[in-house]
Amino acid sequence: MKFIVKFLAKRVLYLKRGFMKILITSDWYYPVVNGVVRSVMNLIEYLEDKGHDVRVLTLSNTTKSYRDGKVYYVGSLSAAKIYPQARISNLLAKSHQKEIKAWAPDVIHSQCEFSTFMMARKLASDLEIPLVHTYHTVYEDYTHYFIPSKQAGKKIVSVASKTLAGFCDRIIVPTAKTERLLIDYGIDPYMLDIIPTGIHIPEMSDKALLRKSLGMAEDEKVLLYLGRLGAEKNIQEIMSYYDRLEDREIKLYIVGGGPYLDTLKEDAAAINKEVIFTGMVESNSVNRYYQAADIFVTASTSETQGLTYYESLANGTIALCRDDAVLDGVIKNGFNGFKYRNFEEFEKFVNRVFTDDEYKELLEINAREYAEENFSVDGFGSKCIDSYEKAIKEYDHESLNIFKRL
Numbered sequence: 001m002k003f004i005v006k007f008l009a010k011r012v013l014y015l016k017r018g019f020m021k022i023l024i025t026s027d028w029y030y031p032v033v034n035g036v037v038r039s040v041m042n043l044i045e046y047l048e049d050k051g052h053d054v055r056v057l058t059l060s061n062t063t064k065s066y067r068d069g070k071v072y073y074v075g076s077l078s079a080a081k082i083y084p085q086a087r088i089s090n091l092l093a094k095s096h097q098k099e100i101k102a103w104a105p106d107v108i109h110s111q112c113e114f115s116t117f118m119m120a121r122k123l124a125s126d127l128e129i130p131l132v133h134t135y136h137t138v139y140e141d142y143t144h145y146f147i148p149s150k151q152a153g154k155k156i157v158s159v160a161s162k163t164l165a166g167f168c169d170r171i172i173v174p175t176a177k178t179e180r181l182l183i184d185y186g187i188d189p190y191m192l193d194i195i196p197t198g199i200h201i202p203e204m205s206d207k208a209l210l211r212k213s214l215g216m217a218e219d220e221k222v223l224l225y226l227g228r229l230g231a232e233k234n235i236q237e238i239m240s241y242y243d244r245l246e247d248r249e250i251k252l253y254i255v256g257g258g259p260y261l262d263t264l265k266e267d268a269a270a271i272n273k274e275v276i277f278t279g280m281v282e283s284n285s286v287n288r289y290y291q292a293a294d295i296f297v298t299a300s301t302s303e304t305q306g307l308t309y310y311e312s313l314a315n316g317t318i319a320l321c322r323d324d325a326v327l328d329g330v331i332k333n334g335f336n337g338f339k340y341r342n343f344e345e346f347e348k349f350v351n352r353v354f355t356d357d358e359y360k361e362l363l364e365i366n367a368r369e370y371a372e373e374n375f376s377v378d379g380f381g382s383k384c385i386d387s388y389e390k391a392i393k394e395y396d397h398e399s400l401n402i403f404k405r406l
Contacts, residue, residue, distance in 0.1 A: 020388060021053045023100060025120040026111035027087065029058035029071070034228065035307045036136050039197040040111055046198070046381030055103065057096070057116055065093035072096045076115065092119045107132060107388045113164055121167045130169035130391035135161075135178060138304050158185040165191070169391040172384065174305035177325040193387045198380025199310050201372050202287040210292040221250040221354050224293035224317070226286065227300075227308045229258030234322070236267055237299040241346050243271040247354065252297075255281055255289050290315035294360070295353060296337075298322065306330075313337070314371035316364045320349055329374075336367040 024044065028036050040056075047054050060066065060073035067073065074096065076089035100123060110120040110133040117133070124131040165171060165187045172195050173179045183189050208218050216222060225238055235254065242252045252273070254264065257280040268275035281289065290296065296312035299322040303309075309330050312319045319337035321327055331337045338349040353360045 019051045019053060020107060020385075021055075021103065021105040022047060022388065023055050023057060023105040023108045023120075023123070024111065025057040025108060025116040027059050027114050027116050028112065029056060035197075035305075036111055038199075038307060039134075039136070042198055042200065042377045043109075043381060043384060046377050047385070050381070050385070052385075055100070055105070057092075057100070057119060059087045059089055059115060061087070065091075065096065067096070067099070072100070074116075074119070087115070089115045090118060092122070097123070101127060105129060107392055109134070109384070109388070110168075111136065113137075113160075117164065124167075130388075130395040131167060132170045132172065132387055132391050133164070133168045134172040134174075135182065136174070136304055138178070138181065138302055161185045162187055169395055170387050172387055175326050176328060178304045180325075193383070193390075195380060195383040195387065196375060197305055197307060197310070198377035199307065199314055199371075199375055200377055201314050201368075202291075204316060204368075205288070205291055207292060210288050214288065214292050216251075216253075216292055221247065222293045223250060223252045223295050223297050223320075223350070224255065224289060224312075225252070225297055226255040226289055226312075227298070229254070229256050229260045229264060231260050231263075232300065232302040233260070234299040234301065235260070235264055237322070238297050239264070239267060239271060239275060241343050242275070243273050244343060245347060245350060247351070248273070250350070250354070251276060253278065253289070253293070255286075286311070287315055290317045293317050295320050295350065300324075301326075310371060310375045313367040314375065316368040318353060318360070318363045318367055320346065332370075334363075336363055336370050 024040060026036060026040055028034060030037060030041065044054050044056070054070065056071045058071065058073060059076040063075040063077065065073060065075040074089050074092055076087040079086040079088045104127065107129055108120045108124045108131050110117050110131060120131055161182060162185050165182070168191070170191050170193055171182065171187070172193050173182060174194070174196050176194060179189070179192050179194055182192060211218055211220070223242060225235060227233065229235065239252065242250070253276045255278045261277070265277060268277070278289075290312055294317075296308070296317050296319045298306070298308065300306065301322055301324040303324070303326045306326055309319055309321065309327065313336055319331055321331055321337065321339055323339040323341050327339055331339050333339060338345070340346040340349065353363070
């Protein structure tokens with residue numbers, strides 16, 4: 001009876017408030033800059049703008065646990081030997097537990113599968129609330145960092161993903177590609193919601209001024225790779241194709257950092273053209289590089305979504321990407337970019353863009369308009385709220401069924 005009274009009281013409070021209390025958990029958070037963090041920051045901004053009460057549970061960059069406003073930082077240890085910049089922790093400070101439980105969230109939205117997921121799982125169980133999880137990463141493409149066998153890595157990821165799903169009430173996936181992958185792992189398709197991550201559509205700036213500020217020549221033909229530098233990103237293919245292009249006026253800029261930077265620099269020294277490495281750049285410079293470029297290029301097939309595709313289009317930059325299922329509904333050949341399968345297709349598209357000004361301008365206009373229509377933060381945020389409400393409703397229904405069986 002005590003359990004029933006507690007359950008009913010929680011529902012009455014939730015309905016009376018008219019807004020949700022949402023705890024978001026993530027191993028990564030600002031000031032780290034990556035796709036997960038950008039997604040989380042955009043989601044928080046949307047949810048708070050709609051009047052919801054949002055708090056964040058994440059890992060501290062030190063062994064010290066502390067709270068800063070609405071963000072709870074959990075003391076952690078470096079796990080860089082397993083994965084660059086990674087941190088781990090299995091101890092949620094008692095003060096954090098007490099404060100979060102007193103705050104009484106309605107739902108927890110987990111963004112990572114490791115340390116903070118374990119904390120999210122425990123809190124959701126203790127508070128008797130639903131746990132929603134976003135599956136951001138195709139982990140079988142990253143197991144080479146610690147497991148030599150690709151087949152063994154895939155099996156481990158499959159088993160781990162299915163186990164994780166057993167603790168969740170709903171799972172958000174960014175693309176149909178990821179949905180198919182999880183179904184192949186044996187996860188119930190009913191619990192999956194396809195919700196592409198939303199991005200802010202940036203203001204456009206004068207390209208000539210941008211290029212001058214970034215040290216680029218105004219008349220340069222610029223190919224841009226922007227993102228994390230990891231083996232799974234297949235950046236060597238881009239460098240190889242760039243080297244084979246006959247047009248010597250084309251320049252390749254590689255913007256970003258990561259564990260593969262030194263290897264890429266060694267490879268770049270062995271080709272016949274200059275590759276410009278900028279290293280990591282401030283988050284407010286990301287859009288400047290997109291807008292200064294002529295074509296965004298990537299050969300990655302390891303993405304669950306690939307925010308860089310969305311970002312390039314939102315900045316009016318044509319995208320040239322290795323063909324992959326994740327691009328379905330994102331890149332349309334000859335409309336806002338091109339999905340290549342080999343060097344010949346890569347070269348043909350690059351040459352047309354740089355020799356046909358009207359074609360280039362049309363694709364740039366299409367890129368921006370398509371992003372505005374399909375990848376906005378508003379659509380992303382509203383669908384996440386729908387997923388939360390569905391999880392809460394289903395959790396309540398299951399709880400009532402339990403009552404009936406008592």
